[in-house]
């Protein structure tokens with residue numbers, strides 16, 4: 266299986282120094298478990314391609330183009346000529362506009378499907394790949410998808426391999442000059458101002474301090490409490506289990522619960538007659 | 540006795556006679572009374588008095604209960620009793636809202652999305668919710684119109700959903716389309732953006748009719764723009780709609796004009812529930828937690844495993860080294876996102892309750908009827924946790940025996 270990893274020019278959130286975004290380093294690790302991977306970066310600076318070699322790639326292509334130009338066209342052109350089975354990208358960029366639109370635009374340009382938020386991938390039978398997608402609350406969605414496919418990587422994927430200097434020296438970078446594209450292709454750049462942190466939204470802005478405490482501990486929404494006093498532990502246990510089942514966090518007693526008991530006895534009688 | 544509050548300035552202004560060069564006042568004239576209500580401390584104290592107490596006790600949380608309201612302040616109780624839905628008959632424009640509605644219910648993020656949509660719609664526009672199944676919550680959440688699209692709630696076909704939204708956009712020509720910036724909502728927004736070729740304003744943190752704002756460059760700058768057509772709204776940054784309920788009128792939308800359906804590349808999709816034993820506490824859906832009232836922790840771990848839950852603990856147990864620090868629930872531990880919380884022998888200190896503020900269902904077992912945890916719980920059981928835990932194991936074992944044979 267052949268894989269292309271899209272590498273963007275990230276910035277460290279604190280120091281502002283150029284770094285490879287973490288999700289893209291995770292994508293490199295994920296690609297290493299699948300087959301031969303190459304890196305692909307479009308931009309004025311070769312740094313992301315060099316960093317990717319240190320994180321585990323043997324080979325990366327750097328398509329040089331002017332700062333601020335749209336990377337989608339050159340990326341799509343290169344991917345069409347390489348024809349990889351899987352294109353891996355980060356979920357969002359880091360240090361730029363951070364819109365996460367580039368992988369979607371590339372997929373649309375190539376006319377291939379896109380699967381977001383992968384945390385694991387395994388090759389399945391011919392032309393298929395199994396992808397585990399991260400959903401909220403630790404739930405996974407396991408998809409079987411036909412290749413070629415564009416996949417974005419979720420931060421919950423396995424951590425990236427550490428940067429190895431020797432590996433970065435041994436790998437090779439191919440430098441390509443992109444056909445010049447018109448700079449102001451998209452919408453005009455939005456107005457920017459320094460970021461101002463705003464207070465977190467509160468559930469309910471109460472009047473008094475007691476109200477605000479109730480809002481923050483959830484007492485304001487609590488209500489309709491059922492309190493059971495003077496019960497034997499056995500009855501209490503039954504009540505608790507019934508409540509948990511009603512809420513839906515505990516599986517029902519069993520598929521063959523009290524309601525299915527006749528079926529079980531029917532089974533037994535059949536065994537007895539045969 | 541109610542006396543109206545005097546406002547000397549208005550009295551003087553009213554008594555001023557016009558026409559004179561110097562200010563002159565006709566003090567025989569009476570000024571209109573001020574509209575500010577005068578407080579009556581005696582009546583307030585009487586209302587705060589706790590009835591059955593031997594000594595004088597005042598319940599200060601009843602603040603302002605007996606504040607005397609001037610008679611001419613209109614009472615709003617009549618429209619509270621029967622809230623009439625607000626109807627926008629002929630809207631100037633539509634704001635299309637595409638909520639996630641995981642499990643067919645409106646989540647907190649979805650409500651905030653409607654808050655943003657109402658902000659953009661203002662008085663003359665209408666919000667239209669594009670949902671898979673209608674819900675009674677949509678009107679109070681701020682939906683003027685509801686369009687129900689028949690679709691299989693369990694199927695995963697994001698391309699089909701994007702095509703649906705594009706078709707609705709072609710049929711209705713909305714001024715704005717709003718998506719939640721969640722796992723599935725953010726994905727859908729980007730798909731619609733590339734399908735229509737229109738720019739998407741992602742992760743908007745400020746939404747108003749005049750401007751949108753979003754963080755960029757690792758939250759170093761804030762990008763602002765006039766409201767674009769496609770917007771995805773970040774979680775917990777826009778207030779949900781709090782006005783009177785909206786009409787939520789059903790509307791038929793013709794979705795035939797959508798883009799042509801392509802052959803699905805997704806061969807199969809299965810949901811794999813999180814493993815409760817390994818999922819991080821913050822992500823767990825069902826947490827069973829032990830406090831200082833639990834002495835037999837081996838038994839506690841058995842109960843947690845038998846219920847298929849994630850273990851938690853109060854700070855007392857973590858400080859004592861009886862439970863790992865990662866299991867601590869509360870302000871200085873983990874704030875839970877669980878839907879159900881089962882507290883065994885926990886008093887419910889405010890620092891602990893902060894960690895379970897978002898939990899919808901709470902069960903508490905405590906020997907103390909007056910524990911704060913019991914007051915917070917949906918089901919409170921006054922019993923010794925050491926006796927209830929083996930009883931739960933016994934009950935589950937009995938069920939297994941009965942169904943096993």
Ligand SMILES: Cc1cc2nc3c(=O)[nH]c(=O)nc-3n(C[C@H](O)[C@H](O)[C@H](O)COP(=O)(O)OP(=O)(O)OC[C@H]3O[C@@H](n4cnc5c(N)ncnc54)[C@H](O)[C@@H]3O)c2cc1C
Nearest residue numbers: 830831832853854869870871872884886888906907923924
């Ligand atoms: C800055 C700060 C931060 C804090 N952060 C946290 C935090 O993040 N998380 C946290 O949990 N705490 C936190 N605390 C501590 C918190 O204030 C309480 O001290 C703590 O939560 C109490 O834990 P507990 O309810 O288990 O113990 P206790 O207060 O000792 O309560 C034990 C409860 O168990 C009941 N009980 C006793 N025996 C039995 C029995 N046999 N069966 C059933 N019930 C029984 C008792 O009636 C009592 O209600 C913080 C405190 C501070 C000052």
Ligand SMILES: Nc1ncnc2c1ncn2[C@@H]1O[C@H](COP(=O)(O)O)[C@@H](O)[C@H]1O
Nearest residue numbers: 271307336354355357358364365366367
């Ligand atoms: N100039 C680029 N060259 C290669 N890949 C890119 C480039 N810009 C973005 N990407 C990929 O697209 C993902 C999302 O980026 P963005 O849309 O900028 O948030 C990144 O994590 C990269 O994998």
